Amino acid sequence: MATDLQILLISPDLLSTSKLAGLTRQADGLLETLRSLDDTPRGTHFDLVILDLQAFVDDPAVIVSRVRALLDGLAEKQPPARLIAFGPHVHKQRLEEAVAAGVDEAVSRGELFGSFPALLRRWLPGEAS
Secondary structure (H helix, E strand, C coil), X not given: CCCCEEEEEEXXXXXXXXXXXXXXXXXCEEEEEECCCCCCCCCCCCCEEEEEHHHCCCCHHHHHHHHHHHHHCCCCCXXXXXXXXXXXXXXXXXXXXXXXXXXXXXXXXXXXXXXXXXXXXXXXXXXXX
């Protein structure tokens, strides 16, 4: 992975934040975390945005719309970051609703944490080493 890999995680869950921070460091990237959909990221460019669906109770369509609006409001104009949702595999319908609402892909929590390097290669093929 390139050292300029920038990932934004939207999740208040400290365990997810800690795990993804470690996985991102292993990929030579930087992780910024937003704990709320009302927060504003410090960064202005992200290659990947990862959304924790389990952390928010709203309808996935509402959540995805709010995240897209947040990303559209970033100062630096850039190609849109890939938006990935994750959640427990037992919430399959919620993951499917997120895809229908416009995320690029939805994966289970286990897949995200267990296959992160392979997922990065799939999501960001130009970044692969």
